[in-house]
Each structure stands twice: as C-alpha cells, then as structure tokens.
Amino acid sequence: MIANFDADRALRLARQTLEIEAEAVSALAGRLTPAFTTAVEMILGCTGRVVVSGIGKSGHIGRKVAATLASTGTPSFFVHPAEASHGDLGMITRDDVLIAFSNSGETAELLAIIPIVKRIGAGLISITGNAESNLAKLSNAHLDGAVAQEACPLNLAPTASTTAALALGDALAVAVLDARGFGEDDFARSHPGGALGRKLLTHVRDVMRTGNAVPAVRESTPLAQALMEITRKGMAMTAVVDPDGRAVGVFTDGDLRRLLETPRDWKTVPIGEVMHRNPHTVHLDKLAVEAVQIMETNRINQLLVVDDDGHLAGALHIHDLTRAKVI
Structure with missing residues (x-):
C-alpha cells in the first residue's frame, strides 16, 4: 500500500x-x-x-x-x-x-x-x-x-x-x-481482420459444408438408413431431397427422440413420412450473419443451404459459424 x-x-x-x-x-x-x-x-x-x-x-x-x-x-x-x-x-x-x-x-x-x-x-x-x-x-x-x-x-x-x-x-x-x-459494407472492407469485417463479409458459401460432408437421403430411404447417414456425417440431422436434388425436408436427432416416444417399429418407415417438410433454408450467397439470424429465430442448430432453384448446395451447423468467428 x-x-x-x-x-x-x-x-x-x-x-x-x-x-x-x-x-x-x-x-x-x-x-x-x-x-x-x-x-x-x-x-x-x-x-x-x-x-x-x-x-x-x-x-x-x-x-x-x-x-x-x-x-x-x-x-x-x-x-x-x-x-x-x-x-x-x-x-x-x-x-x-x-x-x-x-x-x-x-x-x-x-x-x-x-x-x-x-x-x-x-x-x-x-x-x-x-x-x-x-x-x-x-x-x-x-x-x-x-x-x-x-x-x-x-x-x-x-x-x-x-x-x-x-x-x-x-x-x-x-x-x-x-x-x-x-455504410457497414464499406467499413467492413477497411476492417477485414476485425470481428465486424468477418460478420459483414463472410457469406454462407464461405463456411458451409459441401459434397460428401452434407448428409442427404431420398424420401423413400428407410429411417434406419437415414440414421446411418446422420451418424456418418456428424451434423445431427440429414437433408431429404427429391430426384432432382431439391431440398424437400429435414430430419434431426430431436425428431428421432420424439418418434421413439411412440411404440412402433420405425426402422423400415420411409424418411419421407416422418421428416419435416418445407425445411428452413438459406441461400448460399447470403451473408453468414443472416444464417445466424435464421437459426436464432427458429431455435435450430442446423440449416440447409440451397441455390436459386432450391437444389441442396450445402449445410451449416452452428459450430461452423462459431469456428468462422461469425458469432
């Protein structure tokens, strides 16, 4: 002292x-x-x-x-x-x-x-x-x-x-x-290394998972096989696509837990019968912060990414956005 x-x-x-x-x-x-x-x-x-x-x-x-x-x-x-x-x-x-x-x-x-x-x-x-x-x-x-x-x-x-x-x-x-x-975009361009720059300049396509990293099955896929896809890809969900590759549904771990509350042999049930239709999606050219907003508004951790025609282009997990320091 x-x-x-x-x-x-x-x-x-x-x-x-x-x-x-x-x-x-x-x-x-x-x-x-x-x-x-x-x-x-x-x-x-x-x-x-x-x-x-x-x-x-x-x-x-x-x-x-x-x-x-x-x-x-x-x-x-x-x-x-x-x-x-x-x-x-x-x-x-x-x-x-x-x-x-x-x-x-x-x-x-x-x-x-x-x-x-x-x-x-x-x-x-x-x-x-x-x-x-x-x-x-x-x-x-x-x-x-x-x-x-x-x-x-x-x-x-x-x-x-x-x-x-x-x-x-x-x-x-x-x-x-x-x-x-x-404006904000101008500010971000002069601060690309800062948090605001990352938030304003990072697009969904920059951080989304693509190709084989994206879990996806057809509507006719049995639930048991869909669960294997979920496990392999590690996103706690799978997208469901039509024959043209358009995203028509999603099935998550949470959906599985709710199904198991009803006694039934679910293994052979087609995923199309239990999936969520009209899933939440984000366009691949949107800003990553917009994907965050969709997730927070709907209280979800995963998001399907689509192109102009609604084709599945990728997928986002909340952890992908965290690693990219968007949030």
Whole structure:
C-alpha cells in the first residue's frame, strides 16, 4: 500500500475528472458555427489526402483522428510538424487538406510550416482552444475546442482540452462519413481482420459444408438408413431431397427422440413420412450473419443451404459459424 494513497480522494477525483470532461464536450455543441460545415465541405472536396498534424498530446489526438478518417472512407495520414520542417512537408500537396491540432494555437512547430502549406495551396482546418490565435486566424476553417478548465487538479496537464479536441475530430469524421454515404459494407472492407469485417463479409458459401460432408437421403430411404447417414456425417440431422436434388425436408436427432416416444417399429418407415417438410433454408450467397439470424429465430442448430432453384448446395451447423468467428 502506498503511504499517501487515499481511496476516497481517488474516487472523488475520478468522478470530478469525468464530470469536467463531460461538461467540456457538451459545451462544444453550442459553439459549433458554420465553420464546421465549411470544414466538412473542404474534406469532402479534397482530391488528395487529409493530412493531420499536431505535437505533444495534440499530436496523439491527431494520430487517432487521422486513423478514424482513414477507416471511414477518407484517405488520411499523420505528419509530425517537426519532421515536416525537415523534409516531410513534401508529403503535402496542393490537393490536400491539413487539419492542425493545437490547444494554444501558437505551437511554434506548426506555425513554422503553415506559410508553406498556404503557399502550396492546401486547405487548412485548425482545432484549437484559442479562437484569437495565429493558427486559428490563418485557417480556412477554425473549430473552437476551448474548455473552461482542465480536469487536472493543477489545471495544467492536457485532459479536458484533449478530450474536446478528440470529440471535434470525431464529429468531423462522422459528418463526413455520413455525407459520403459510407455504410457497414464499406467499413467492413477497411476492417477485414476485425470481428465486424468477418460478420459483414463472410457469406454462407464461405463456411458451409459441401459434397460428401452434407448428409442427404431420398424420401423413400428407410429411417434406419437415414440414421446411418446422420451418424456418418456428424451434423445431427440429414437433408431429404427429391430426384432432382431439391431440398424437400429435414430430419434431426430431436425428431428421432420424439418418434421413439411412440411404440412402433420405425426402422423400415420411409424418411419421407416422418421428416419435416418445407425445411428452413438459406441461400448460399447470403451473408453468414443472416444464417445466424435464421437459426436464432427458429431455435435450430442446423440449416440447409440451397441455390436459386432450391437444389441442396450445402449445410451449416452452428459450430461452423462459431469456428468462422461469425458469432
């Protein structure tokens, strides 16, 4: 235990921090001006890249905003202002838009490159806590990220101010993605390795069982033989197909248990007499998440996969979707 640690004080400061930062972000909404829509229009009209820059804590915020823009349909990257002064300024062209983060609006490293950026002809958006700063005045659009106080008890460490700057950057990104019509499929394409990407881009045909792995019998098949097919294929069910290979029914382990409750010699009964007709199916070109929805809605663990003509193309077990990390 640290000698000077006071648990009650720590909780009090934590709550105070959250309240101060929440108030700082909430206040931003009332201070949005037409400059915000100008900034959005500049980004939408940008034929090059959106370049984000800042130093210190503002630089960390800038990196996150650049990453958010890039992942939501706006080509973007971060440039450190000090590195820009030593050659990286060549990354910025007249077709680009620069978003500069600086709480004071007087960051020397940023101000050093602004004249060159303006001379090149690139657009300039600034997010600062000082609307009267040089950076704000030089910008084509300035977003006011001023805060009443920092959450730091000393009112020194960038806390509420960086939260406000991040919120404004996120607001820009959201407004831009909405104007672009950026949707879930677009997001998935830029996040193929993530869970959302797998859910939105994985199709039934990508994960279904095919060929000999699919249990299937004809309507005339005796129940005893159908049970052998179920056992061999390990899906706890079998599809039932007509002579043309169309899925006309399904028979599961659960159906067998219910049959055995009625005394009768079921071995020679044709599967067509005891199967479920009009089975639940999913088209092979549907998204895998749609198959999950069908399973959850109907409380089933297996699903037959069909093509445009209703021919049996494959089968899905809930475990196939789990292994593919769709669920």
